[in-house]
Amino acid sequence: PIDRTTMNAWEDQRVVDKVNSYGKKKLVVSGLWTEVCDLSAVLSAIDQGYEVYIVTDTSGGVSKEAHDMAVERMIQAGATPITWEQYLLELQRDWARSETYKATTDIAKEHGGAYGLGIIYSQAMFGGKEGH
Numbered sequence: 864p865i866d867r868t869t870m871n872a873w874e875d876q877r878v879v880d881k882v883n884s885y886g887k888k889k890l891v892v893s894g895l896w897t898e899v900c901d902l903s904a905v906l907s908a909i910d911q912g913y914e915v916y917i918v919t920d921t922s923g924g925v926s927k928e929a930h931d932m933a934v935e936r937m938i939q940a941g942a943t944p945i946t947w948e949q950y951l952l953e954l955q956r957d958w959a960r961s962e963t964y965k966a967t968t969d970i971a972k973e974h975g976g977a978y979g980l981g982i983i984y985s986q987a988m989f990g991g992k993e994g995h
Contacts, residue, residue, distance in 0.1 A: 870899050875905030882908075891950065892942075893918040898925070898933035905937045915942040918950060948975055 867875040868937050871881075882890065890913045894901040905915050917937050924930030934944055948971070955967045972979040 871903035871907060872900065873904045873911075879911075886968060888912065889914045889916070891916045891918060891945075893921040893947075896925075896931045897922045900934045902937060905942050906940055909941050915940045916945050916950070918947050919944045920946045948978065977980075 865872075865875065865877050865881065867878065869875050886954060890908050892901055892908070892915060893907055894904075899926060901917060905917060908915050915937070919930075919934050922930065922934075931978045938944060951967060951970060955963055958964060968982050972982050975982070
């Protein structure tokens with residue numbers, strides 16, 4: 864963890880250096896204060912040339928309107944909105960990927976609402992293992 868005082872993580876050189884050290888140009892962002900911390904870091908990262916994805920349903924603002932307007936502002940600047948479940952399943956891609964299957968379905972079962980219940984049902988009723 865990097866203990867910082869700035870609301871915009873991108874104003875702390877240690878954060879920028881750490882992110883840049885990975886050598887990737889795609890950045891996935893989520894945070895507690897959508898209209899301040901997320902927004903400022905996303906705008907700065909886009910300005911630096913990153914392709915930024917904002918996980919909208921794991922970020923939060925002081926009100927629904929504040930959150931929604933910040934997300935809209937990030938979209939206008941070029942960020943792509945995604946949800947946590949969409950991101951999880953984009954990472955999994957194929958149920959035949961056995962090395963990540965259990966972790967992915969465990970997360971979905973615990974946090975995926977109706978989708979998670981569907982996995983539990985399928986496994987209980989049919990011994991279902993998608994792709995296996």
